[in-house]
Amino acid sequence: MTVFKPSHEEQNKSSSGTVLSRRQFVFGASAMLALTTIPFSKNALASAIGQSLTQLSGKVFDLSIDYKTVNFTGTPARATVINQLFPGPLLRWKEGETVTLRVKNNLDHDSSLHWHGMILPTEMDGVPGLSFAGIKPGETFEYKFPVKQSGTYWYHSHSGFQEQTGVYGAIVIDPKEADPVVFDREHVIMLSDWSDEAPETIYANLKKQSDYYNYSERTMSDLFSDIKKQGLVNTWRARSMWNQERMSDRDISDVTGATYTYLMNGNPPAQPWQALFKQGEKVRLRFINSSAMTIFDVRIPGLKMTVVASDGQNVQPVTIDEFRIGVAETYDVIVEPKMEDAYCIFVQSIDRSGYTVGNFTSDEMFTAKIPDMDPMPILGHGDMGMNMEGMDHSKMAMGSDSMSGMEGMDHSKMAMGSDAMSGMEGMEGMDHSKMAMGSDSMSGMEGMDHSKMAMGSGSMAGMEGMDHSKMAMGSGSMAGMEGMDHSKMAMGSGSMTGMEGMDLSQPSMVMPTLGLAGYGSDNEIKHLDSENGPQVDMQSGMPQSGLNDPGIGLRDHQANYNRKVLTYADLKGLHPTHDKRQPTREIQLHLTGNMNRYMWSINGINFADSAPLELAYNERVRITLVNDTMMIHPMHLHGVWSELETGDPDYIPRKHTVMVQPGSKISYLVTADALGQWAYHCHLLYHMPGMFRKVVIK
Amino acid sequence: MKNFNSLGFTLVMATASVMSSLSYAGAEDDPLLSYVAIDQLEKGLESDDPISFSFQAWVGYDMDKIWLKTSGEYQNSDDQDLEVQALYSHAVAPYWDMQMGVRRDIKPSPSRDWLVLGFQGLAPYFFDIDGAFFVGEKGQTSIRLSIEQEWLITQKLILTPEFEMNAYGKSDDELSMGAGLTDINAGLRLKYEITRKFAPYIGIDWSKKLGATADLARDNGDSINNSQFVIGVTAWF
Missing domain, CATH: 2.60.40.420 (Cupredoxins -  blue copper proteins)
Structure with missing residues (x-):
């Protein structure tokens, strides 16, 4: 086990013979840029890895899990850490090698390490009670398994709530063959959430008051401004479903910035982590969300990001401005800063109760401006499994009678009771293209006047990208849709391939009970x-x-x-x-x-x-x-x-x-x-x- | 009987402190938890206004809990109320717990014992509801319904309107309670959550005796209406 200091020779070796495959990788990159990336420049090597994560590479690793006092908030608190590092060391492996990890538990409680996303033998997976008995206090467990994949992963404790208090680290596995992703420099960006409160306390607080950490609830001033904007009646109607269901449309995150400090590579936003680049370089950023509870939205104002891998696995490049990263997901993106400048790697929590930042700069003297957070999301009815946002009942032939005619829909089991349905009158502009219509619901909708639904030809044209292979259209349901003009449906060719053999002119269609591989489920939703x-x-x-x-x-x-x-x-x-x-x-x-x-x-x-x-x-x-x-x-x-x-x-x-x-x-x-x-x-x-x-x- | 009062307090507080010291292990899905809440602890602003309180505590799991409720009022040694309920609480619906157990009215004298069948939970439109049916000694019956809502003025400044009513199946002359609706109580409290677990408040509290109970009060020269400005704290741990 050695601290990784990439030598020029090593890097040259790993890049030799890869020129062709790298160029073959269709990236939208110009040949010019591809040329500048090969071979690696000496400067790029010197700071190939971000400053704060300590990298260990090799085949044999000695890791120990200990307590350590940390201070992210101004108040010292006890963390659980690996090798005295927070986050734990970045482990660099090579595909095709067998790694041995001797993990010593110095905590007072059982511990474990799980290699998240690794394909390995079950007894090496590190889940107490399933893979093994866990690592008892004072004991050492030896993990040993062949590395059969490459990419960006991470590892964490699977015992108790130790993941919240710091038992996690990054894994980067270099591919055996040439990496299809071309880059000059890379940084691992590990996102996490820290609380000075003990995780058991957080859990108990949530059990006793589930909105304990939510300081973004609707207030009376929201109500008054709604009434001012929409009038009393419409406000009452808009609120009634939430009120009847006893749900909050501001319930985004269970645990928020009220207790969390969001970290990037273990750095709070007050002391941003810094990453360097050189103008014109292709920089690979390996994002890992190792949070306990926080889903993040990531963007770098001024830079396009090209996503090249998700969860360690290469994907066809897609260029975007922003992405959401769920807890435990990883995304690799390539950025190409064209100017000498500083950019802000801006990572806001999904509920906008806080953020963490990195300063991505060509010069240590430059500091990027931190943007404002976006507005907090507010849940809609679709987020309750009812896409009735802006539903206009006046246009739908869905009076109370026809609602009862929707036999196939089990309203009693819907998130909305029958009471709530009456409260939904007056919701405007229901978008059927967003309705997930199960076969039951369609077959049951025979009594509906489709011509009056927001499903006329015009709105059908708006259903681009709607994947009919995913519509659970049983024979019965289509019989009920005779009046629909399928020729006007704007179905992408991609989705059509999933419908090969279907004759839309037939009122009755027979589809396999299982949708084809790659297209998702056709099955009806059955609640147990x-x-x-x-x-x-x-x-x-x-x-x-x-x-x-x-x-x-x-x-x-x-x-x-x-x-x-x-x-x-x-x-x-x-x-x-x-x-x-x-x-x-x-x-x-x-x-x-x-x-x-x-x-x-x-x-x-x-x-x-x-x-x-x-x-x-x-x-x-x-x-x-x-x-x-x-x-x-x-x-x-x-x-x-x-x-x-x-x-x-x-x-x-x-x-x-x-x-x-x-x-x-x-x-x-x-x-x-x-x-x-x-x-x-x-x-x-x-x-x-x-x-x-x-x-x-x- | 005076000692009973302080004994009651001691019992409640002792139970509360024992329960809050119970710990639980690691990442259990459903750990044994305990909860102690001072829902109200307040004093009227006039010097002769009573001190009153309402506490509840539970220990248990997601679905099943042992639940204690106690409330009382202390004006002077001759004029005090104290009741304690010990209940088994079981979740019966997403927002509702069914509760059954015993209640003792320690003050005023003579004390009364009851069996309790109640329900507690959250009704549509976010009404916190606590309702119970009581069967007492000698076939006495009583019902109580409490309704409360929280209106957020800001995330920390919260206005809480609440309403309670009591009714008796038949009169209890010793306690000056008449059959039928005995009293209603309404309050409006404005609290500021310094933390989620601790909030001082100010408020107004109004109560009125009704029907036969009001008649008995009139005969005794007691007041029928009672209103006061209060200052107090609410807390939980």
């Missing part, structure tokens, strides 16, 4: 009996796909600020899909909870009471996650890839953590090629104890 009870406060009646949705708070950024925001639909694998088989079955899992009681579960059943989810060895299966809550849940499946179905079956991107948007659904494919017991859970630390499943592959 286990979802009923005190532990579940909401069910999404009509969850829309979370694929094309930039997400709460980002949806208007293109229109308002001309910022392109990454969506999951933008992610396509760089390499062809490894397993081209069709899924043989689909598992629909509902992410459930009761915000008020602060209870979290899957299908209404918490981990303690749940049976394991069993997968047959080597089966190809689709998992569809339906979010029956108003929170984003970054779901992490250990041991195997989560192959996110983003619309191209030939280039399905592989992820280890997938954000499921509030009231939405998303599907991914899994090849169960790793025998053993694996953890599957929400990576929000205080959701994880309940929203957790054991997955057994046998």
Whole structure:
């Protein structure tokens, strides 16, 4: 184990013979730029890695987990750290090698390290109770496994709430073959959230008062300004659903800047981390969100970012201005600063209760201006699984009678009770293109006058990108839609490929019960009996796909600020899909909870009471996650890839953590090629104890 | 019986301190937690206004809790109220707990014992509701309903209107309670949350005896209406 000091020779070696493949990588980069990147310049090498993360490289690592006093807020507090570093050391591995990690636990409690996103034998995965017994105080555990992948990953404790108090670090794995991503310099940017409060206290506070940390609730002045703008009646109507459901449209983050200090590579925003570049360089920024609870929105004002990898896996380059990074996700982006200047790496928490920054500069003397935070997101009805935002009942033939005619829709199970429906009259401009119409709902909507729905030809044209392969149109449902003119539907060719063999002129269509690989689920949303009870406060009646949705708070950024925001639909694998088989079955899992009681579960059943989810060895299966809550849940499946179905079956991107948007659904494919017991859970630390499943592959 | 009063206080506070010292282990989904809340501890602004309080505490898990509630009023040694409820609380719906147990009215004398069947939770439009049906000795019955809402003026300055009503199935002459609706109480308190767990407040509190109870009060020369400005604190831990 040595502290990494990259020598010129090493770097030259690793870059030799790679010229062709690098150039082949279609990047939108000019040949000029590609030329300047090869070979590496000596200067680029000198500061290839950011200042604050200490890098260890090699094959054998000795790590120890200890207590350490830190001070991020002006008050000393006790952290748990790896090798006395906060964050822990950046581990640099090489694909194809076998690494040995001897981890000594010097804490008073059991500890563990989990190598997040690594494909490895189950007993090396580091989850106490599933992979091994954990590391007892004073003991050392030796992890040893072959490194079969490359890219940006991280590692963290999987014991207690140690992840909150600092037991995490970055992993960068250099590829065995030439890296298809061209860059002159790289920086690892590890984002996290720190609280001086003990994590057990945070959890207890949330259980006792779920909005304990929310200082952005609606106030009476919001109410008065709404009344002034919209009038008393409209305000009452707009508020009534939230009031009846006892939900807050300002409930964005459970734990906020009220207790958190947001860190970049362990630096609070008061002392920004600094990263250097040289004008004209291609700089690879490896973002890792190692927060306990914080989803971040990342941008660098003045610089376009080209996303080249997500969760360590290369994706087809996509150039954006802003991206959201869920807890445990990683994104690699390339930036090319054209000027000698300082840029702000601006990372705001999703609820805008705080931010962290980095100073990305060509000169240590330059300091970038920190921009203002964007407005706080406010949840809409779509985020409750009801895309009724601005729904105009007067235009829909959906009076109380026709509502009762929507037999297929189970209103009692919808997030809105029948009372709430009456309260929705007068909502304007319902956008059906955003409605996720399950087969039940469509078949049940026979009584509706489609010509009066916001689904006329005009609005159909607005349904660009709507993926009909994802519409669960059973034969029955289409029979009910005879009046629709499909020729006017603007369906992209991409989505049409998923509908090959379908004859739209036929009133009755037969579709396979499972949607084709790469296109997501066609299945209807079925809520289980286990979802009923005190532990579940909401069910999404009509969850829309979370694929094309930039997400709460980002949806208007293109229109308002001309910022392109990454969506999951933008992610396509760089390499062809490894397993081209069709899924043989689909598992629909509902992410459930009761915000008020602060209870979290899957299908209404918490981990303690749940049976394991069993997968047959080597089966190809689709998992569809339906979010029956108003929170984003970054779901992490250990041991195997989560192959996110983003619309191209030939280039399905592989992820280890997938954000499921509030009231939405998303599907991914899994090849169960790793025998053993694996953890599957929400990576929000205080959701994880309940929203957790054991997955057994046998 | 005077000693009973201080004994009651001691018991409640002792239980509270024991419960708050209970700890819980690591990342358990559903750890044993305890909660002690001083919902109201206040004094009227006039010198002869009473000190009154309302505390609750629980220990337990997400679904099941042992719940203590106590409230009282101290004007002088001859004029005081003190009741204690010990309840088992079970979650029955997303926003509702069902509670059952016992209640003892320690003051005024003579004391009264009751069985309690109640519900507590959050109703649509964010009404905090605590309602209970009481069955006492000798077949006495009583119901109580408390409703409270929080209006955020700012994130920390919060106006809390509340309303409570009590009714008795039959009269209790010894305690000057008449059958039917006995009293209603309304309050409006403005608190400032210095932290989430501690907030001083000012407010107005108004109560009125009704029906047969009001008649009995009139006969005794007691007042029917009572209103006062109060100053107090609310806290939890």
